[in-house]
Every structure is written in structure tokens, then in C-alpha cells.
Amino acid sequence: MYCNYCGKVIQDDANVCAYCGTRVGGVIARKRLVRPRAGRSIAGVCLGISEYFDLDVNLVRLVWLITAIMTGVGLLAYPIAWIVIPEEPLMLPMPAGRPATNP
Numbered sequence: 588m589y590c591n592y593c594g595k596v597i598q599d600d601a602n603v604c605a606y607c608g609t610r611v612g613g614v615i616a617r618k619r620l621v622r623p624r625a626g627r628s629i630a631g632v633c634l635g636i637s638e639y640f641d642l643d644v645n646l647v648r649l650v651w652l653i654t655a656i657m658t659g660v661g662l663l664a665y666p667i668a669w670i671v672i673p674e675e676p677l678m679l680p681m682p683a684g685r686p687a688t689n690p
């Protein structure tokens with residue numbers, strides 16, 4: 588994709604242009620189906636779907652539950668979605684090989 592400000596080619600998943608620092612993409616770039624780490628009940632599948640489609644998480648859970656009871660599809664779909672939908676990437680920088688204890 589291209590930066591709207593300077594017109595240079597930047598990474599497709601970039602939020603900020605590497606050349607001029609302008610915010611690009613934003614909401615559209617972050618619109619990915621992921622399983623959020625915060626607020627999940629089991630594996631975050633329903634939460635991820637609710638955020639992706641801008642729906643209420645309780646509504647998604649209710650629909651999933653009804654579908655699971657009525658047809659059994661939800662019971663089968665949940666573990667599949669668990670595997671298929673990627674986990675939300677960690678926002679915090681990972682400490683590379685450093686011990687957690689204080690010096």
C-alpha cells in the first residue's frame with residue numbers, strides 16, 4: 588500500500604508511515620479477525636467475532652450457544668475457530684532472554 592501523505596510504498600500492515608510518520612490505515616489496517624487476550628471467556632473466539640463484526644459479545648455468545656444446542660454446529664465450530672483464528676499479537680515488547688528477577 589501507499590502512504591497518503593508522501594506517496595511512498597509502505598508495509599500493508601503498517602499503522603504509521605516509515606518515511607514521514609503519518610498515521611495510515613488505522614482502523615481498516617487493524618480490522619483483522621483475532622482472538623483478543625483481554626476479556627475472553629474461553630478462547631476469545633466470540634469476543635474476536637463480536638469485535639470484527641461490531642456486534643455485542645453477549646449477542647454473539649448467545650447466538651453461538653443457541654446454534655450449538657439446536658444444531659451442534661457451534662460445538663464443532665468453536666474448536667475449529669479456536670485453531671483457525673489467530674491470537675491477538677502482544678502489544679508489549681517481549682523481553683528477549685532477560686531474567687525476570689531484579690539484579
Ligand SMILES: [Zn+2]
Nearest residue numbers: 590593604607
Ligand atoms: Zn509517508
